[in-house]
Amino acid sequence: MDNITLKGKLIINGKIELLTGMHIGGTAETLKIGGADNPVIKDKNGNVFIPGSSLKGKIRSLMEISGYAKITYEKGKPGKPCECGECDVCLIFGPHSSNIKEPSRVIIRDGYLKANDMSEVYEKLEIKAENTIDRVSGTTIKGGIRNIERVVAGSEFNYEVVFNIYDKNKDKELIKKFIEGMKLLEDDYLGGSGSRGYGKVKFKELEATYKPKEYYEGEENLKETKSTDDLNQLTNDISELF
């Protein structure tokens, strides 16, 4: 790409609703706080959130395995991220190599669990016991139960994505592809234990705001789309914003 001057920013705001319980594991830091063997990730104040890096990594990997990147994956070979620096995935998320100088377009914010206070946060957490089944007898192995903390189904998280726009027509196409990645995520899972039914999510109440470069200089008004739960509608509305 010749011109990498910022033309504006497109910001998508909305919510992520959990249709099933979700577990994104915490670090050793948060282990002390939770009662479960496997607590969900929380910040130092105990607020539950979906790290932007988790969302970004998940959508990126789904797009890579679905043919949006230049890399191909083979059975038995390590499934590394694309490093080409020129495919749609590398242009959206940035290349996985420091040698390639291309700005990444997308910033995904940490998404906090929507709750009025801490007691409401606790109400939205549950401990689920997961068994390990003895393959021969078909019964639960003694001591094979793990207590996994989950955010309960029906909970909502804030969702915010920022796209840096460098080339209006090209970047509209990339945003369309990214929203396709969001659709792939809705039919996949976020966090751990997806094959056990965890982590089914739905994006909703999505609205996009376009802020041209002039906006930051105090000149031009914002352009916004109407709120929608329909990802195709969102793509169409964004295509008319700038």
Ligand SMILES: [Zn+2]
């Ligand atoms: Zn690539």
